[in-house]
Amino acid sequence: MEITDITVAPPKRGEVLVRMRASGVCGSDRHVLDGEWSVPHPTVMGHEGAGVIEQVGDGVEGVQVGDHVVLVWNQECRRCVNCLSGKPWACTELRSNECVMPDGTTRLAIDGDAAYPYIAVGSMSEVAVVPASAAIVVPPELPFDVAALLGCSVHTGLGAVVNSARVTAGESAVVVGCGGVGLSIVMGLRLAGASPIIAIDRNPEKLELALAAGATHAVLADDSTPQRVEDLTGGGADVAFEAIGNPHTIAALPSQVRPGGRIVFVGMPPEDTPIPFDVLDLCYRGITAIACNYGNGVPARDFPRYAQLYLAGRLPVDTLISRHITLDQVNEAFAAMRAGSDARNVILF
Structure with a gap:
């Protein structure tokens, strides 16, 4: 992985821009880096993230600027038969596996050419643009490193x-x-x-x-x-x-x-x-x-529940965190993962 500058377009209708505060380093990212899974390139990696909503597009309801949110990488359509029957993890119209927004486009670019947020999140970046439905509000007292892990490893x-x-x-x-x-x-x-x-x-x-x-x-x-x-x-x-x-x-x-x-x-x-x-x-x-x-679950229902369990002292998510790192240490974190020496490293912005 390399650190570089990207251009981020403002959120469109139904979307939000999130200022990232933490991103977990997950094995799914390693699959991509090691050539075991195919994604479009260039890719902004990371899919297990938490941050604060900084901008909202037109028509956004249920979230607002300043909300603390956990991001969802399984960005269901909420219209297909599986979504309507309570199985968003089996959405038949899912586009996030293609690393694009539900409309098939991306809000990211590098030198004028499209860049792709991994699983439509791209949490290893200072900002991310996602559908409002993929930003789940959690209590502001929840630490960002813990909140990030709710988005993938804990939920799964x-x-x-x-x-x-x-x-x-x-x-x-x-x-x-x-x-x-x-x-x-x-x-x-x-x-x-x-x-x-x-x-x-x-x-x-x-x-x-x-x-x-x-x-x-x-x-x-x-x-x-x-x-x-x-x-x-x-x-x-x-x-x-x-x-x-x-x-x-x-x-x-x-x-x-x-x-x-x-x-x-x-x-x-x-x-x-x-x-x-x-x-x-x-x-x-x-x-x-x-x-x-993805835990065969419903993020909008489950993330807040897990947050409350953590705050009540019943879910020791801190146990998962081996190290807090900065973005420029991410390759070291993947090396530790390949060696099997860490549980979860978390990037703090």
Whole structure:
């Protein structure tokens, strides 16, 4: 990544300009930088952000200048059958994956040529222009670094527990991968009353974070991991989550659950990566496989709830933050991510 100047057009009808205050450094950004996901270039990276509304376009309702907001990268149309049925994460008219606004254009330019905000947010920038519906108001007392993480890792992780897997009190759970999303899953499991909550990772420091976030057991990943899980759960967990997007750990997920259990795919693998499963085994054992996209949730409903849980001391989002950095340290943050040494780095503007 390089730091450069961009031209930002004012918000059009139904849009807002946000002065960014914090942006998380997420694994989805790394997929792009490492060539595993395709996006238009040049790209203003970042999609996990929070800031203050500085300008509003015509026709904007529900938000105003000065509001503290968390940005949404899954910018649903609110018109298609999935949006109207409460499934905005499955919007059929979604344009944000193309890194453009709902009208198919961008408000950013470099030297007169179009530049593209990653997943229609581009939070690793001093300002961002998004649809007003993609700027969710949160209490001003919520710290910006915490608010930024609500926009992706927290929403994805908690949603995987509550919306996708629908975990109930007393169920046993396994979480494979203890980065920002994995730790958010752990926090969600604790809120749901799951027990035991078994965190698995290759990094002992991340396992310590998982215990602080609410895991009851921490297991260092090696060849003995399936046996350890079986021993701790008495035959396999009720539900297992994969939060890395690694083809090998995804394929191994069924080995973590009991017959009749559930496996949840939360981490996103590289594009065009087939994952081999023994389908006959899944059928014999009655395993339910669940795919989770953005927590299968509703940001306008969920972000304020998560903010209140944090302010009430019930959601320790601070546990996710390994370091606060400046924009010029972003490449170092991605290097740390590739090495598996940090949970979440957060850029502060």
